[in-house]
Amino acid sequence: MRSLVRPRLLAALTLTFAAALPAAAPAAVTQESMLQDDNSLIFNTPSGTAKTLDAIAELGIDRIRVSIFWATVAPKSTSQERPAFNATNPAAYPNGSWDRYDQVVRLAKARGIAINFNITSPAPLWATGDDSPREDITNTWKPDTSEFADFVQAVGTRYSGTYGAPGGSFPNPAPPPLCELASNCPAPEPQPPVLEDGPLPRVDYYTIWNEPNQPGWLTPQWEARPDGQPGFVEAAPRIYRGLVDAAYRGLAASGHGQDTFLVGETAPKGLNVQGTTRAIKPLRFLRQVYCLDDAMQPLRGAEAAARDCPQDDAGTAAFADAHPGLFAATGYAHHPYELSASPYKRPTDPDYVTIANLPKLTLALRNTFKVYGRPNGLPLYLTEFGWNTNPPNPLGVSLSQQAAYLNQSQYIAQNNPSVRVITQFLLRDDAPRPGRNGVTVGYGATFQTGLQYLNGKRKPSFQAYQLSLHMPSATVKRGGTLLVWGLVRPASKLGRQQVSIQQRRANGSYKTLRRVKTNPGRGILSTRVKVTTSGRLRLAWRDPRNKVVVHSRTIPVIAKR
Structure with missing residues (x-):
């Protein structure tokens, strides 16, 4: 669906940033390596997924980040009318709707690769608000938090480690409309490989909603002020707060209350203009999620009421208990992209966060938690990252620059004690989309951050990523x-x-x-x-x-x- 591409496009068109970061003191010797490539992992044939996982294992990746797209699994996701079914029960979902996720979980376990599930939009239309002003944003518009809690519970139940889904040969059903994400969607495979039977492996690592400060994933970003005054007020942070609450309930109800639970998943930039689909800058988004103003003080009065935040000291004192997911989270997930600039280039906007100024995000989290009497803040999980290359993207960096920048960024992250993981976004490049963003011949709507070209040929960064030098x-x-x-x-x-x-x-x-x-x-x-x-x-x-x-x-x- 087109909305799924938009956040990548906005990131690609608006990212131009970085900030010099000195080598930090104690290195994070337990830092994980993670990789995401939904096209190659979940929109693929079983043998294609297995081949992708073999390359990931060769690289030495510890964990893969996998998007669970709500609308892909939900029944009648394009209908405004909710079907009658028990949304907390994974068996109540359509036959085959979980197959691609069962497949990747089993194949990854066989190779010793762990899973991070990012549960995200698009949402089924019956679980969104009915007042969307535009058809192209209906599947991200005001998602229903109660329905989301039920869906997250279903995900947690299915991947609890005891759910007895059969193994055997997966039917590899025809790709749903969402497979538009994968511009090279595979043809059905006549004889898919046989996978292990028995209970599905447990997934114990969850992140909630991809890039909620970008309109391709969550809308509205801003809405008209409820007090009738001219201008806009941030909407996405309030909506996201509710989604985190819902996900926390759903995971706890399915036995994942003590598992890794990450909030944030923010994109590195936003816009200076306000409007329904105008991205919010990450540090502003963070402050609003936690009901703080630009001076890192609790919002008060009409400004607090407009954002569904506490309006007095008593409300602030109860805020953490009212939103346990925000404070019991394992860490804060962020996407510190550069895409086309050096990892040492300083961002110009005080509310941007890239690989170069990560300590600014750490400090903001620490100060945020301090307001609520929680002194430690949250560690950082960098859950998407990479550089577009030229070739093939005319706006990308050279192949040698990509290899160097990845190594330099690994050094930056490894020497930052707040960072727990850094994630390579894409093993294999996206294909261009002709007719989209003609200035880049279709590349502006996709990512060419892979360690391999679209045809599978390895870039120099493949070996440089496997064996880094700085x-x-x-x-x-x-x-x-x-x-x-x-x-x-x-x-x-x-x-x-x-x-x-x-x-x-x-x-x-x-x-x-x-x-x-x-x-x-x-x-x-x-x-x-x-x-x-x-x-x-x-x-x-x-x-x-x-x-x-x-x-x-x-x-x-x-x-x-």
């Missing part, structure tokens, strides 16, 4: 030492790995300067090497799974006299 400085006095940081991503499952630090000689061959072992946690190495001549440095690692030697990208170093 050097905070590449210039040194001859005979001095340089800090070399690296990440062997598969080491999180393989254990400590030996890595060679190599320098290219004048004849093109490489000399090993030093051999080091990664740490016992996530495959990090951080060491200093002596440099006597200028040249290019790289890492070399022999993958014990297939005996193939993997090389990182190379970085030119300068040894000055």
